[in-house]
Amino acid sequence: MTHTPPHLDDRIEPITIRTGFLWIPGEQIPTPHGTLPRGPLYVEWLAPAEVTRPHPLVLVHGGGGQGTDWLGTPDGRQGWAYDLVRAGYxxxxxxxxxHGRSPHHPEGLGPTAPPLPLEFASFLFAPPESADAHTQWPWERGFDGPEFQQLTSAMGFFLADFAEGQRLDGERLAALLDRIGPAVLVTHSAGSPGGxxxxxxxxxxxKAIVAVEPMGPPYADFPGLGEITYGLTYAELTTEPPIDAPEQLKADPAAHRVPGLSGTPIAVVTGSASGSAAQSPPLVDFLNTVGADAELLPLEDSGIVGNGHGLILEANSAETVKPVIAWLDALEESR
Structure with missing residues (x-):
């Protein structure tokens, strides 16, 4: 008689995949202990036996999370990464x-902000006051629920220098693109600035960007961080024509284009029960003002309701990914 470990889900559809990992090294810096790579990027790759899609997807986790946010859900199911591999990517x-497997040491990356407490995770992912509408977080709401513990065990911290953290995200992701070639970026929450x-x-x-519940709205003023300096990011964005100070972009965004976003197809995905969803319409407007081809992709327009900010992790995650796959399919058909 065979035995299935209790954490394995027999409902998971088998799939043959190829896997591996690589590193995007950081620049070498001197320290009192010798030379260190500063802020390397860990990259895990997954691919079907036969890749049928023209461009790979780069999945960028949010806030204090890590790449495992895309690999599995708090209740033990396979995450979006596997759904996208099944779709041929x-x-x-x-x-x-x-974050995660990308090591942090203060001599390389500087000090960290305070750790993210469980109260913050509850506020962001499973607010009790939203329980009636937030039906796709069906697990126990509270610190003792096993799914909540799975989620928060993966949470880390930000760099104290928030702008520098975003700059590093952007630089390392750019170096990854140099290695793998043209790709579609899929970001979640506070991972969106790196995208x-x-x-x-x-x-x-x-080739395109899918921003799931992205950070915003433009120029939001977050406690302890101040206003989002460049509207979309705290780290410097380059514009055409160039600006001498970020205030110029804020004063007249329509007078500028942002290279890399100008003309780029962008889908901004929101959940119907998310407290963060309201920040996305003004974000789409701002993206289009600086030249992007951005659109709002509310899950409820596809008949998917009850999702919050962590829609990539919730009980119907295999459904929440389908409008994204459909959007990518339509994008390829239009080219």
Whole structure:
């Protein structure tokens, strides 16, 4: 008699995949202990036996998370990465510098901000006051629920220098694109600035962007961080024509184009029960003002309701990915 470990889900559809990993090294820096690579990027890749899609996907996790956010869900199912592989894509899952398997040391990356507490995770992913509408987080709401513990065990911290953290994200993602070629970026939450910056640095290598519940709205003022300096990012964006100070972009965004975003197809995905969804319409407007071809992709327009900010992790994650795959399919058909 065979035995299935309790954490394995018999409902998972078998799939033959190829896997591996690589590193995008950081620049070498001197320290009192010798030379260190600064902020290397860990990249795990997955691909079907036969890749049928023309461009790979680069999955960029949010906030204090890590690449495992794309690989599995708090209740033990396979995550979006596997759904996208089943759809024929080669997928690259990154751990942003200083997160997950991308090591952090203060002599390389500087000090960290305070750790993200469980209260913040509850507020962001499973707010009790939204329980009636937030029906796709069906697990216990509270610190003791096993799914909540699975989610929060993966959470880390930001760099104290938030702008520098975003700059590093953009630079390392750009270097990954140099290695793998043209790709589509798929970002979640506070991972979105790294996507905007990577496109800004490598405009010819980003074919499209899917921003899931992205950070915003433009120029939001976050406690302890201040206003989003460049509207989309705290780290510097380059524009055409160039600006001498970020205030110029804020004063007249229509007078500027952002290389890498100008003309780029962008889908901004929102959940119907997410407290963050309201920030996305003004973000889409701003993206289009600076030249992007951006559109809002609310899940409810596809008949998918009850999702919150963590829609890539929730009980119907295999459904929430389908409108994204359909959007990518339509994009390829239009080319």
């Amino acid at each position: 080669a997928v690259y899952v990154v751990d942003r510098p200083g 905007w910056l990577a496109a800004n640095r490598r405009p010819d290598l980003v």
